[in-house]
Amino acid sequence: MQSPFIVELNEQNFRQVLEGSMQAPVLIHFWAPMSQESTQVIPQLQELAQQYNGAFTLALLNCEQEQMIASQFGVQALPTIALFVNGQPVDGLGGPQELQAIQSMLANHLPSQDELDIKQALELIQTNQHGQALALLQALPDDLKQKGDVKLAIAECLLETQDFEQAKVLLGNIPLEYQDNYYKGLVAKLELHEHSANSPEIQSLEKQFQAESSNVKLAAELALSYHQVNRDQEALEILWQFLSRDLNALDGEVKKHFMDILAALGQTNPLASQYRRKLYSLLY
Known part of the structure; x- marks a missing residue:
């Protein structure tokens, strides 16, 4: 299995691999082809190393090929597992082990999954993969999501994915000790959005539309202006007022604008899903 977290240990690299335990723990698995128990567990260990995503390095030592190294470590039986931290052995297991026992040993020395x-x-x-980061952060237990640094990370993801309302709520509840330059930068980004989202041009269009609420061309113009500053719910609602009465409103332009906004929001956006269902109820 090709992975930066899994290495074959040999005379050429074993010193370098052990030195790597200064940065991340190294789990050495001593095995040999003649020992069925030691070979059977290798795929499970490899999968475990992938799951931990760099929290530790799995080093596989074939004791038949690297007898000198195995003797230096004083291996008496196969399989043997040894965990190294900061260049020193800190834990280990001898003989056949259930994967759960290995996981329990690692849990004593490695960060939790959260x-x-x-x-x-x-x-x-x-x-800049804020959508994926947000999914990970929002899946954390509530007590972790209440930590100031995690709140700030979630707020940044919300801003970057244009969920400004939720970001505003979160930034309004950041503990004082976390209101550093990072926090101030996020607040500034939110304020910039709010300023542009309520520009004099938009305010002027809103006043005109209040006076001419049946003007479909004006409604479309206001909706597009809302969309440009990520006020998509208001944009869709205005367009829906006319689309629900006439699918061909403004010679099909209203439907086109409506569909363009839905496409921009994406398939997984809850707001887009809500208005897509409304449209389908008219079409079918």
Whole structure:
């Protein structure tokens, strides 16, 4: 299995691999083809290393091929598992083991799955994959989601995925000790959105539409202006007022604008799903 978290240990790299335990723990699995118990567990260990996504490195040592290294470690029986942290052995298991026993040993020395999810989410944020990061963060237990640093990360994801209302609520409940430059930057981004979302141009269109609420061309113009500043619910609602009465309103332009906004929101957006169902109720 090709993975940066799984290595074949040999004389050329074993010192380097052990030095790597200064950054992340190294789990060495001593095995040999003649020992069925030691070979059978390898796929499970490989899958475990993938699941932990870099929280530890799995090093596989074939004791038949690397007898000198095996003797240096004093391996007496196969399979043997040894966990190294900061270059030193800190735990281990000898003889055939259930995978659950290995997981329990790792749990004593490695971050929890929730901590790993937070770490992965922060990495996703760094690469602008805010939607994926948000899904990870929102799946965390409530007590973790109440932590100030996690709240800030969720707020950033909400801003970047244009859920400004939820972001505003979250930023309004950040503990004082977390109101640092990162927090101030997020607040500034929210304020910039709110300013542009309520520009003089939009306010002027709103006044005109209040005076001419049956003007479909004006409604379409206001809806597009709302959409441009991510006020999509208001945009869809205005268009729906006319579309629900006439599917061909403004020679089909209203339906086109409506569909364009739904497409921009994406298939998984709850707001888009809600208005898509409304449209389908008219079509079918």
